[in-house]
Amino acid sequence: MNFELSDEQKDIQRAAREFARGEFDPDLALELDQSRTFPESLWKKAAQLGFIGIHYPEEFGGQGLGLFESVLAIEAFCSVDSGIGSALSMVDIGSEVILKFGSKNQKEQFLIPLAKGTKRMSIAFAESEDGQDLSSLSTISERRGNEYFLHGEKRFVLSASLADSFITLCKEPKEGWITLIVGRDREGIAVHPIEKLGLRMIPFGDLDLREVQVPLENRIGNKGEGMTHVLHCYQVMGLRSAAQALGTAQGAFDRALGHAKQRTQFGKKLSQFQAIRHKLADMAVDIEVARWLTYKSATEYDQGKMEPGFLSVTQLEAGRRLVRVVDEALQIFGGYGYIAEQAIEHYFRDAWGIGVDLGTEGELRDRIAEKVLG
Amino acid sequence: MIYELNEEQKTFQKKVREIYEREVSPLVEEYERKETFPVQLFPILGAEHLLCLRCPKEYGGPGLDKISECIAVEELNRICVGIGAGIMVQGGLATDPILHYGSEELKRSYLSPAVRGEKIGAFALTEPDAGSDASGIRTTASRQGGGYRLNGLKTFITNGTICDFVTVAAYTDPAKRGIGINLFVVERDDPGFSMIKKLKKLGNHSSDTAELAFDDCYVPKERMLGEQEGGGLGQLEETLKSGRLTYGARSTGVGQAAFEAILSYVKKTKRQGQLLSKSQAIRFTLAEMATSLEAMRYMTFRGAWLFDQGLASMKDASIVKLFCSESVQSIVQKAMTIQKNSGLRMDNPAQRFLCDGRLSKIPEGTSEIQHLVIAAGLGL
Numbered sequence: 131m132n133f134e135l136s137d138e139q140k141d142i143q144r145a146a147r148e149f150a151r152g153e154f155d156p157d158l159a160l161e162l163d164q165s166r167t168f169p170e171s172l173w174k175k176a177a178q179l180g181f182i183g184i185h186y187p188e189e190f191g192g193q194g195l196g197l198f199e200s201v202l203a204i205e206a207f208c209s210v211d212s213g214i215g216s217a218l219s220m221v222d223i224g225s226e227v228i229l230k231f232g233s234k235n236q237k238e239q240f241l242i243p244l245a246k247g248t249k250r251m252s253i254a255f256a257e258s259e260d261g262q263d264l265s266s267l268s269t270i271s272e273r274r275g276n277e278y279f280l281h282g283e284k285r286f287v288l289s290a291s292l293a294d295s296f297i298t299l300c301k302e303p304k305e306g307w308i309t310l311i312v313g314r315d316r317e318g319i320a321v322h323p324i325e326k327l328g329l330r331m332i333p334f335g336d337l338d339l340r341e342v343q344v345p346l347e348n349r350i351g352n353k354g355e356g357m358t359h360v361l362h363c364y365q366v367m368g369l370r371s372a373a374q375a376l377g378t379a380q381g382a383f384d385r386a387l388g389h390a391k392q393r394t395q396f397g398k399k400l401s402q403f404q405a406i407r408h409k410l411a412d413m414a415v416d417i418e419v420a421r422w423l424t425y426k427s428a429t430e431y432d433q434g435k436m437e438p439g440f441l442s443v444t445q446l447e448a449g450r451r452l453v454r455v456v457d458e459a460l461q462i463f464g465g466y467g468y469i470a471e472q473a474i475e476h477y478f479r480d481a482w483g484i485g486v487d488l489g490t491e492g493e494l495r496d497r498i499a500e501k502v503l504g
Numbered sequence: 505m506i507y508e509l510n511e512e513q514k515t516f517q518k519k520v521r522e523i524y525e526r527e528v529s530p531l532v533e534e535y536e537r538k539e540t541f542p543v544q545l546f547p548i549l550g551a552e553h554l555l556c557l558r559c560p561k562e563y564g565g566p567g568l569d570k571i572s573e574c575i576a577v578e579e580l581n582r583i584c585v586g587i588g589a590g591i592m593v594q595g596g597l598a599t600d601p602i603l604h605y606g607s608e609e610l611k612r613s614y615l616s617p618a619v620r621g622e623k624i625g626a627f628a629l630t631e632p633d634a635g636s637d638a639s640g641i642r643t644t645a646s647r648q649g650g651g652y653r654l655n656g657l658k659t660f661i662t663n664g665t666i667c668d669f670v671t672v673a674a675y676t677d678p679a680k681r682g683i684g685i686n687l688f689v690v691e692r693d694d695p696g697f698s699m700i701k702k703l704k705k706l707g708n709h710s711s712d713t714a715e716l717a718f719d720d721c722y723v724p725k726e727r728m729l730g731e732q733e734g735g736g737l738g739q740l741e742e743t744l745k746s747g748r749l750t751y752g753a754r755s756t757g758v759g760q761a762a763f764e765a766i767l768s769y770v771k772k773t774k775r776q777g778q779l780l781s782k783s784q785a786i787r788f789t790l791a792e793m794a795t796s797l798e799a800m801r802y803m804t805f806r807g808a809w810l811f812d813q814g815l816a817s818m819k820d821a822s823i824v825k826l827f828c829s830e831s832v833q834s835i836v837q838k839a840m841t842i843q844k845n846s847g848l849r850m851d852n853p854a855q856r857f858l859c860d861g862r863l864s865k866i867p868e869g870t871s872e873i874q875h876l877v878i879a880a881g882l883g884l
Contacts, residue, residue, distance in 0.1 A: 260775075260844040263775045326850065327849075327859070328848065396640070405872055406872075453837065457833075461870065468705050468708075475705075475706045478706060485841075486844050486848060490842065490844055491841060492783060
């Protein structure tokens with residue numbers, strides 16, 4: 131067992147922190163959040179510095195490192211600003227499917243622009259109103275020669291109006307479940323935007339697909355593999371969300387700690403009241419737990435031996451501890467915690483967005499129970 | 505012990521629900537989105553005798569008891585917490601001190617018009633550096649001629665930009681911490697009084713919250729509450745006690761709204777091919793919510809009953825506020841967790857219940873302050 135980051139990992143962590151502290155201006159964060167705008171220029175800079183696709187092989191524009199190193203960068207970004215950090219962490223959602231199942235051509239064509247910061251990617255899997263249930267899907271892709279024709283409706287799609295392409299799950303009558311890389315510029319795609327409480331810099335929306343033509347070369351992997359691709363993608367997203375949760379909890383803690391040290395009431399700093407000290411102690415414990423579970427899952431992933439049951443443990447804990455930490459941070463700020471111009475309000479909203487991405491307690495417990503009970 | 509509302513109270517509950525659903529419900533979406541208070545409600549609710557419920561008949565009020573007020577507050581907050589805030593301040597913090605300590609003249613000039621909804625009231629105690637520590641306020645009222653000059657800053661003031669008058673706490677004697685405070689009624693157009701800015705908030709969007717400034721603002725002596733200098737915080741005691749009980753009903757109202765919404769959601773939503781209402785974990789969660797709501801409601805009514813008997817201590821009021829404002833968190837949070845992404849949509853009220861419910865732990869004494877008060881009430 132080794133609980134210490136390598137020198138290279140420490141360098142990445144430091145570089146990510148320095149970049150975020152230098153560039154994520156609080157006023158800019160507030161403005162982007164209020165106007166629901168993606169941090170376009172920060173995304174370009176982050177990509178130039180190599181923060182997008184850290185875990186892609188070098189030949190496809192990445193750093194050739196592990197998902198663990200990506201997790202460190204996401205954590206650092208979100209700790210400086212939950213909104214900007216999350217937005218930059220979610221520009222290449224779905225790339226995992228290409229990375230693991232895609233052809234060399236697909237990797238060159240799609241991963242390199244993601245890493246360069248010239249294209250963005252997302253996924254279009256679910257069709258239920260919560261955007262997460264895969265039990266009733268009706269998107270059909272009919273193969274005619276070397277083309278697929280897609281028809282269906284995908285709901286609650288992340289980056290719906292922003293991504294250049296979507297890894298789309300669909301059923302071909304003869305081939306079964308497949309995933310296709312669908313360009314947003316294809317004819318027949320309509321986006322219906324959804325306004326969401328948190329993560330406002332990322333535009334969500336429903337996608338209507340009407341006779342959308344996709345070439346055969348955009349099919350990832352083999353026929354019948356679609357669900358395998360989706361499950362793999364959800365696992366990596368679970369890990370990345372856990373990193374966002376960890377960073378966001380850390381950021382909320384840092385802000386609350388700063389406030390407690392400088393705010394005086396009853397002639398004492400808040401940090402001198404036992405009740406506040408204990409809150410901060412509990413928050414620190416929550417963050418420790420979330421951090422080591424997340425790091426363990428990321429390590430296991432990179433070693434190719436991640437157990438899905440254990441990932442659910444990480445997701446469950448990272449999610450509920452995030453909500454608790456952010457809630458207490460807001461409480462320490464008192465009235466100021468509730469005001470939008472202040473430091474902590476959007477952490478609360480973003481935390482719920484991230485928490486939801488991590489999955490519901492009920493479903494995660496179901497999976498953990500399956501693992502425990504066999 | 506009779507654990508049932510009497511016939512009069514039940515009729516009142518039915519009546520207010522009908523009025524709020526008719527007059528308030530259609531406004532919620534628009535004013536929540538615009539983040540402004542629908543001021544047209546003041547005369548409408550005034551005509552229905554639903555502002556300042558405890559104000560005696562001689563000043564135009566319906567002269568109801570605290571239990572009835574809590575019934576109305578729960579029903580209004582079930583529909584909208586933001587709108588509930590402005591109406592609550594009108595009938596509580598802004599006018600209670602005038603009712604109890606104001607001269608006949610002040611009652612005729614401010615209380616009666618407030619009851620009719622012709623004037624909107626606000627209450628200003630909190631300052632940028634004095635929230636939980638109310639005695640730490642720095643606003644001063646210095647004697648000058650036949651009145652006082654007020655100087656200071658106030659923040660988080662409900663109805664701040666829409667009020668016609670504001671009941672303001674200021675030190676007439678800053679040397680006497682806590683004791684040297686008085687309450688003054690300041691009018692919207694008084695020179696030296698200004699509304700600095702409206703505050704954007706996590707929730708409670710339709711309530712109007714602002715920062716106010718008093719810059720050599722002259723107030724005639726007649727607009728001070730009470731004859732003597734000092735004792736303002738003591739005057740607030742009953743008002744704050746009453747306000748903390750009201751917060752029990754406010755939390756119950758938003759909890760009830762979130763509960764009704766999730767109850768209907770789980771009955772009609774399928775996941776993995778199964779209705780959510782068939783999941784044992786979800787059934788247990790809803791059972792817990794229902795249990796909490798019952799407890800919150802009866803804690804509030806008991807506190808209100810004690811208040812009506814003149815038996816409620818500050819400790820009793822703080823127990824109600826603490827219990828209800830903490831209990832509602834788990835209701836709104838669990839409702840959100842069950843709905844996942846769809847609950848976070850801005851066109852789904854679930855996100856509003858979450859953010860509105862979150863407020864409860866902060867105003868009129870944070871949960872931490874309620875702990876302090878309860879511990880002190882235990883003789884510790």
